[in-house]
Amino acid sequence: MTAPAFRSLLGHARPYRVPLVVGAGLSALGGVAGLVQPLVAKAFVEALGAGEPVFRLLVLLGLLIVGGTVVAAFGMYTVERAAEGVVLGARRRLVARLPRLRVADLDRRPPGDLISRVTADTTLLREAATNNLVDTLIGAVTLVGMLVLMAWLDLVLFLAVLGVVAVIGGCTAVVMPRIARAAKETQEALGELGSGLERLLGAIRTVKASGAEQRESDGLEASATGAWRAGIRAARWGAVAGTASGLVVQLGFLTVLGLGGARVAAGEMSVASLIGFLLYLFYLVGPVGQLVSGVSGLQVGIAAVGRIHEVLELDPEPAPEEAGFPAQAPAPVPAQAPAPAAAEAPAQAPDHAQAVPAAVTAASVSFRDVVFRYREDGPPVLDGATFEVPAGGLTAVVGPSGAGKSTLFALLERFHDIDGGSARIDGQELRDLNPAVLRRTIGYVEQDAPVLAGTLRDNLTFAVPGATPADLDRVLAQVRLTGLVESLPQGLDTEVGHRGTALSGGQRQRIAIARALLRRPRLLLLDEATSQLDAVTEGELREVIAEVARTTTVLVVAHRLSTVTGARRILVLDGGRVRAAGTHGELLEGDALYRRLATTQMLGAVPGQAPAATG
Known part of the structure; x- marks a missing residue:
């Protein structure tokens, strides 16, 4: 057990030090009562011998x-109450930190493992x-x-x-580090099991359609077996440590019985003193067992604290307050944004913490020689990307798979930061903008x-909880x-199922689009947002x-070719x-890759629509 790890453990207990001290004091008082009992028993034997x-x-x-x-029972209750506070505090810190972690850090950790840290590891803590x-x-x-x-006797x-x-x-003492290692291996194996379960349940239809149930079960069984093996190792060393208290008493009893009996026979000590000493020896099993159990548990807890602090020590994204904005209020429109074009005035927003913005102004975007890698040692996904998107209008991004199209959106949302070059919105560097305010x-x-x-309403108002009924009706x-809402038994308050399983793919896409439009954004990013819509609905949404x-x-x-032809400007992305x-x-005539994408239908012409002419 290292000193820094122990200090981290104490840090979680520190807010509850008063009830812990009180509980420990009551437990100690109960222990003192146990210490006095052999002395009273010794006096009892002596009184019997003297006829008193x-x-x-x-x-x-x-x-x-x-x-x-x-008294010991009250002490135990006080400690248990403090224990619930400790685990609540740790879970609050974790659940407050997890949503604010950077996407890159979350991508490196399976969701099941993070869930294990919030649940199982905090229980061990x-x-x-x-x-x-205590x-x-x-x-x-x-x-x-x-x-x-005993020394006094x-x-x-x-x-x-x-x-x-x-x-x-x-x-x-030699066994304790082995208990700590086995405990950490057990928790890591449980994290792997949780990740496997999350993977299976998140794609259960694909698993069944692929006939891969047995393979997935085998993988989960392997993870469970790994956790079992680590648990067996922890149990083995725990059993060795746990028998120490009994072994102390048994060997001590044999020693005292032999040596003490000889001393009584030689007249060097009284029978009453021997009885008192033997009582202390038998009472020794309690504190020795308590000490061994406590130290063993601390070893396990230290392993859990290490896993918890791996998450807590990750740098979160800055909160809106750090940029001088309230936590929920909509971000102000930058002064350099262009004046809004004439448009229908939106409905008056209600007096909520996060209402629909009353004004919308378009944002400009510019990339200059942007370089980005998902891993430091990986190949560049964007390698010198340069383009300008003026404020307002529809700009389409096309290119072969892996060209970096979705990565552009991830950078604009600051899910990741660029490695080189310059990326700006309204002339401001993305890296200088608070991510929460930007989004x-x-x-x-x-x-x-x-x-x-959750409900359909929950999903639509996820980013704008203060949206009015008029805003909802509009989007x-x-x-x-x-029509869908009117057909549902509870309208907007109908449950949509886990990950929207009660909805079709096209309905889920339209809900996602409605959720984005409800914010009245200055910049709207649509990543193949109409791919699952039929031709009629796709045409209506295109309007x-x-x-x-x-x-x-x-x-x-x-x-889809129909989306591209309606764009004011098209960017062709290739090789980053x-x-x-x-x-x-212009692109059909001047760019061979775009012409090939169009003619080979990589742009996926809408059914019933002829592919574009080669020009």
Whole structure:
């Protein structure tokens, strides 16, 4: 157990030091009652031998037993209550930190492993930072007290017992690091199991459709077996440590019985003193067991604390307050943003913490020689990307798979930061903007259009919880979801199922688009946002996007030819660079890659629409 790790453990217990001290004090008082009992028993034996009254001694012994038990029970409750506070505090810190971690850090850790750290590891921390800590302290104090009293009764027997304790204690100390290693391996194996389960349940339809149930089960079984093996190792070493208290008493008893019997026979000590010493020896099993159990638990807890602090020590994204903005208020429009074009005035926003912005102004985007890698030792995904997107209008981004199209959007949202070059919005470097404030000006529809468990209303208002019914009606009409809402048994309050399983792919995409439009963004990013829509709905939404583009800058990663032909400007991305830019007609004539994408239907012409002419 290293000093820094132990200090980290104490850091979790520090806010609850008062109840922990009170609980430990009550437990110690119960232990003191146990320490006095052999002395009273010794006096009882001596009184019997002398023919003196023993009633008071019996009453005192009974009071010590009952009183010590009651006081110790109150102490245990106080410690357990503090333990619940410790685990709540740790979980609050983790759940407050996880959503604010950088996407790059989250991508490197499987979700199941992070869940394990919030649940299983904090439970181990609960025991270590409270019960095990108190057990170690009380066990050590009680053990020292008993040894002092045993030395007072008979120094020779005390030294003999101390030798037994020292030998077994040394062996136990060797075992403790092995318990810590086995505990850490167990927690890591459980994290792998959780990750495997998350992977399976997140793609259960694909697993079943692929007939891969057995392979997935085998993988989960392998993870479970790994956790079992690590748990067996921890149990093995824990059993070795756990038998130490019993072994101390058994060997001590044989030593005291032989040596003490000889001393009584030689007249060097009284029978009453021998009985008192033997009682202390039998009572020794409690504090020794408590001490061993506490130290073993601390070893396990230290392993859990290490895993928890791996997450807590990751740098989070700065909160909006750090940039001088309230936590929930919509971000202000930068002064350098262009004046808004004429548009229908939006409905008055309600007085909520995060309402729909009352004004929309388009944002400009510029990339200059941008370089980006997902890993430091990996190849560049963007390698000198340069382009300009003026404020307002629809700009499409096309290119072969792996060209870096979705990466452009990830950089604009500051899910990742560029490695080189310059990326700007409205002339401001992205790296100088607070991520949370920046994202309030952007509407983002991901490629897989995720829908969260909850109601349809929850999903639509996820980014704008203060949206009015009029705002909701507006976006529902825009994305052609009014009919769906009217057909649902509970309307907007209908549950959509885990990850929106109660909805079709096209409905999920339209909900994601509506969620983005509800923010009235200055920059709208659509990553193949209409790929699962039928031709009619896609055409209707194309009209909506064109309308939005009058007052908002719209960037769309597109594979459908119909989306591309309607764009004011098209960027052709290849090998991490923008190789060409222009209108559909200009690119058909001037860029071979774009012409090949169009003619080979990599842009996916809408059914019933003929591919573009080669020109």
